[in-house]
Structure formats: structure tokens, C-alpha cells
Amino acid sequence: MIHHFEVDGVPGVFAQRPGRLAAGLVFRVGQADEPLARAGITHLVEHLALHRSGVADHHFNGATGALYTHFHLEGTEQDVSSFLLSVCQSLTALPMERLETEKSILRTEESGRGPGPAEAFGVWRYGAQGHGLVSYPEWGVPGLDPQTVQQWADTWFTQGNAALWVSGEYLPAGLRLPLHPGRRMPVPAATSALPQTPAYFAEGQGQVLFNAVLPRSAATSLYALCLERELFRELRQEGGHSYTATAACAHRGDGWSVVTGLADALGEQQDAVLGGFVDVLARLAAVGIPQNELDTVRGRADEAYTSPEADAGRLPGYAADLLGGLPLRSAEELRAELWAVTPGEVHEAARQAQASGLLRVPAGRRADWAGYAAAPLGSESAVHGTGHSAREEGGPELVVGAEGVSLVCGDELATVRYRECAAMLSWPDGGRRLIGADGITVALEPEDFEVDAHTLATVDSAVPPQAVVRMPPRAPRPPRPSAPAPKPAAAPAEPAPVFGRGQRVLLAVFTVLAWLWGGITLLVLLTMDKQSVGDPAAWFVNAMLLAIEAGLVRAVLRRRRRRKAGRRAD
């Protein structure tokens, strides 16, 4: 049972659970609400708000997502009430003496974070706006001043835009949430950067990813479970092409859910993983799933509602729904909905998933053969204006016009119009990178084009001031090896040596180590005999092996992400 209460005008929900007290304060604000030029501002507020909680003994944390920012902890009654009080007091008067330190911490945190599926899809599905902003780095952070940060907190971290959840043996008395008054903020409308679906784009290596947007329902959740089951069966059990083959379903905050599928693949198996993935999606869309298999996955889903701590477990999501003004349902109602789903409804969800799907295939592959349209890599048209030839022969032509800028290379175009410019990165050396709301990027690099000061000043004054991101000085770019000119939109001129030679060597070393270690780990896991399966020491060794492998993979992903910086997304 979930009970409703209120603290200082903030709606709260409580569920009983044995053991320690846990609580979370949720605000309806996240990356999707930020202007691209201020990206990271919510995360910065979250960090600043937690600073005064300091080195407390109890476990607490903050998390900034696409739509929600969450402060949560486990502890005693005293811990909970003082943490919540401290966070609220900090939000109304952020410790600005910490501003520069927290900025630096954020940069470190960002460099250590690998992109997940949401980051991979955001810009391709939504563009450089709203839900698509999760794909971008926290570009706004370095240039944020105390006033702007506090203003952001005062606008979004308010009484009207918050919800509290508490789980434990009892609801503690005397909680205080002294926040500024404010209004409930609606979830940003979903934009689209895809002229048609199903669509695909090619990026990265070693994975095939799928993303579909479906109405939030029990049928959609069950479809995601069926997708996972089928991917695992086809790609892991039968084909042995993948190690991980999985799917998940997440609510987008607006009554729609995002279903994500993922399968990994070794180099030469990537084609089979793509082919098998396409066939699994097609099969579910064609015939759905038989009743007995539906009942199996349904049984698994039902366990989430029948465990004694089920209500406590779903409190954060429940609080988010409360904030989003969405229907609030009891576990019984959800179970009833779950058991009412027919195979026909899952089949319909599978058809919709296929129709709305966005597939990420490994770089160098396509999926047009399977009926997926190529997601736009460039723009439909170029602006009229003055042309500037590239310094390098065969390079794209830069066109600077009254409406915007374009790169033109044969049939391939990339255009950013000033009024649709989500952000312009501006370096002291004259380098500019304009990112359109559709996610298309145009880079004006002094090393690539001869752009006079007057032209540059024209561009600078035409871009809306709030879209400008002043970047710190950067080292000069090392001489470029004679390679064919990159496509204008898919790979704009690299603006900064974010990924130098040393980094390349490190990436290569870590990649080799990660594969080797992965192989050893897999071998150890596969060769475990019956005796060692029950031996905690063996599992400790396994855990260590896996932890080291995870570290190596993280190091590789981190560097790969940095190497990709400057491409379409970041």
C-alpha cells in the first residue's frame, strides 16, 4: 500500500518496508529541459546542493536524468530529516564558493562515464533539443556564473515541482522541505529528427542497438520482455554470436515508453548479429508470441509486484508519475492490467515497435536492405551566401549566408540556420562549431577555411547570444595526415586535439587488454566445475576478474567516446 502525505506543500508518498529508512526527493527537471548551450546546469545544481551533506556516515546520493533529478539516502530518522533539510536549504542558497570545484568534479565525472543506449539514440531520434540533449557533453558547465546557476535552481527546484518518497517501518515526523514556491513544470514535448521510420544509423562497433517508442502499457512492458527473450534465444543460445542480448522498457515521462534492445558482437560476428536482430524484430512483428511464452514472461514480470518490498521498490517511479500528473495505480491495478494483456496486444506492440524503430548498426554497415531508412546525416538544402573553398583540395565548400552556414561537398550538405542554432561553440582561435536543433553540425575551422574577421564577426552576431558557448583555449591541431575529406555532417573537421596520439596508443593498449582479459574471464567462467560453482572463493575470484574487465572496458569506452567527440553528437 502506498500512502500519500504532504510536507511543506510538497506531495509525499510512503510505503512500509522492514529495515532502514530510505527517502528521496525528486524534482521534475533534467537534461531534456536544458538549453544545449547550458548543458550540465542541472547536474551542477545537484552537485552543489549535496555539498553541505558532506561526509555523512549514511549513504546518500544524487542523480540527474533526462527528466528527473533525484536526491536520495538511507539512514536513521535523524539522517533523513537533516539530509532533506540540508538539500532544500542548499537549493535556495547554493554554496557558490564551491562552484569552480564542482565544475571540475563534473568534468572528471563526465570523462569517466560511458554512453548508454539513451545517449546513443537521443540526437538521432530527437535532434539537439529536449530528449535528444542526453547525447551531448556538459558544454555549458565551464561558462556558468553563480547568478545563472541560482536562477536555474530557483526556477526548477521548487516546492511545486518536487515530490518526496519515503520507505521504512514508519513515516518519520518533523520532516521539513523549505523550498521556494514555484510551479509544476511540464515534460518537454518530444521532437523528431527522423523524417521516416523505421530508420537506422551506423555508429560504433561491437553492438547492435534498437530503440522504439510505444504507448506506456503493460503490453509494451511485456513486448520488451519478449524481445529480450527472443534476442537471447536467437543471438546467444542458437547462434552463439552474442554474449549480451537484452532489452528494456523505460517510461519517457509523457505516457510513452522507450523500448531498447541491445546485442553485443565480436568483430566478425557483427553481421550475423545484425541479421539475427533484424529477423527477431521481424518475427515478433509478423507473428507475435504464443500464449504459453507470454505467460512465462508475464510470470516473471508479476514477481516485481508480489514481493513484500514491491511498493517500496516502485516509490521513485511513483513519485515521478505524481510529478508528471500521470495516473497513479496500485500494485493490484498494475497486476490486473498485466494479466489482462492478450497475445494480440503484445503482437500489436511488436508491430508498432517495428514501425517506429530506430536501429543502430555497427559503423560501415547498413540496414536499408531490411527496410530501415537511413537517418539523415545532412541537411536538405544549403543557405545562399558567400562561398569559401577549403584549404585542402577536394574538401567541402563553406557557405556563409544571412540565414546561416552550410558545408557543401558534392551532393552532401550540412546546414545550420542561425534561428535554429541550438549552440555555437566558440574558441578564442577563431574556431566555431554550430549545432542545429536537428543535430546537424557545421564546423568553421580557421585551419580548414580562410574566413576573414569580418565574416566571422557576422556569424558571431547572427547566432542568438544565449546559444553561444565560450570554449577555453585549445592546443593547435597536429598536422592532418593526407586522408580523404570527411563528409560534412558525419564527420566535421575535428576542432580540438581532444584525442591525440598518446590517447590513440592508450586506446589501442586498453582495447587489446580488454579483449584478452575478457577472454580469460570468459574461459574461467565457462570452465567452472560443479564443485567450484558452490565455492564462494571461486566466485570471489570471478568477481575480481569481472571487476578488472569492467574497468578495462570502461577505459576503452571512455577513450572511444572522447575520440568521437566532434562528430555529429558531441
Add this chain to the structure above:
Amino acid sequence: MLPTQQLPAPDFDPVAGLPELAAIRQAAASADWRAVHAAFAPIGDEHGRVVAARILAEAPGAELLLLQAVEQYPGDPLAAVLLAGCHIHLGWEARTGARASKVTPAQWAVFRDRLNQAERLLIKVTAHLPEYALAWVMRLDTARGLSLGLSEARRRRRRLDQVAPHHFVGQSRLLQQLLPKWGGSWEEAYSFARDSFQAGPPGSLSGALLAEYHVEQWLELNAAARREYVHRPQVRQELAQAAAGSVLHPDCRARYGLITAHGTFAMLASLAEDHATAAVHFRAMGPYGSTYPWGYLGDSAETLAEHRDRALAKG
């Protein structure tokens, strides 16, 4: 009396001697889908269905007939698969058999478009009916033409093998994909041919994969090396075993693909001047012939007749 005077020029028509295939062509000429459907019904053999689909695809007016059939009977997998076969045939016609570097951008565009259309039809059919062997065989063609990769071709062959074990056309398609010219290697191609032969039931056509492999090897060599290659004792021995375990095995009941299989063994024997062995295969072929592998030597009708007549005279 010279044998050359007794033997007519070989008949290269794939329906020759196979009335059920001639019926397919007749049905196509009638431009009546129900007639085509009925003509396919008696052909239960999966190899035969591949040949029949090919004959239909090559028949004049087949595309229009099949487009109408798919529109009128959207749930009929046969109509969809046969239309896919038609697209594949027309795609390869547009591409021509020329080396990739000689194919024009316009030809590539038509080729890709046709194969994409075929593949999309076939994805649907195999999604509804994973047991539809003919669709999986065609998906090996599209995988190769669209460069979907070796591991994907192997996956498709595995799916085919699950529903039609030891399907010779499927094996032959994968063998082609495994050759260096399609992105594979001689080692992969060889071990696939050898393993398929060893795994195949006695009297199945699988042994002919080894002959096909050796023809492809021979083709890549210069004149002197070619001669040396076909005379190698281990090649001769392997071919003799392959023939004995397949087309010459008493249990061999193959009705389709026999002419090509015998022809491949015959050509390799004839090139090695083993006329006696060549004659055995030529006799089994009777008055029939196939373009493969004789086209590799020049005009297939002329070269087949020449090698056949010489072998029968001497062997």
C-alpha cells in the same frame, strides 16, 4: 563409327527431361497465377523448387504476373518468394556477371534496389514461416549480393540447415560466399566443402561441393599451374572419393542438379586427361548440359561437346 556422329549437341535447357519444370514455364506463359501455383504443387523436392523458381524468374512476363499475385494474395508465401526470386534474377541481370570494378554506378543502383526489394519480401516470409527453405536459399543470394557479410551468410545457411538439412543449393551458395572473390578464403571454402561432404548422407550431392571448390581453385591459376593442379594425385583422389560418395553412389536419387554435378566432375577429369573417369560422368549426363562449369572454358555448348566427345572416344 565415330561417337561424335552419334551424339547430338548437348541440350542446355534446364527443363529438358524434367516435365514438371516444363510445366512451370507453360504456366508462366499462361500468365495465370493459379496455374503457376498448381505447377509448383507437385515439386516437393527443395532443390527442385529452387530450379523451378529460377525457371519462372527467367520466363517473360513473370515479374508482372508475380506482382499481381502478391497484391491479390498478400498472405501467399509462394507468390512473395517467387517475386523475390524474380527481383534477384533481374538484379543480377542488371549488374551483369562482370567483375565488380567494371559494373557502372547505375547498374549497381538497380542491382541493390532489386536485391533490397527481394530481401524485404523474404524477411517477411521467413518471419512468418521460418521453415520455408526456398526463402532461406534466396536469402543466401541476397546476402552475397548485398555484401551482408560472411557471418550473416553462415547464419542464414544454419537456419536453412535446420529446416532442410544438407540442402545442396544452400551449401553451394555458401561455398561461393566463402571463396576469396566474395570475401572469404580458400581455407574456409575448402573446409566447408569437405565437412559438408563428410556430413552428408551417402548419395547426396554434397560431394559435388568439393568438385566445385576445385574448379574455383583451378580457375584462379595461370595456364601452367592449372595443368599441374588438376593432375595432382591428392586432387584426383579427393575427387574420386567425392564422386563415389555422391553422384556415383548407388543410393544417389537426386533428380535436380545432377547434370551440373556430373559436369563438374567430368570437366576436372577431362582436364586431367583421365578420359575414363570423365566418360563415366558424361555418360551419366546423357544428352544434357549446363552452363556451369563449362562457361569457364569458353562457349559452354562447344566446350562441353568437345570434352565429352573426346572422353567418350578415348574412355
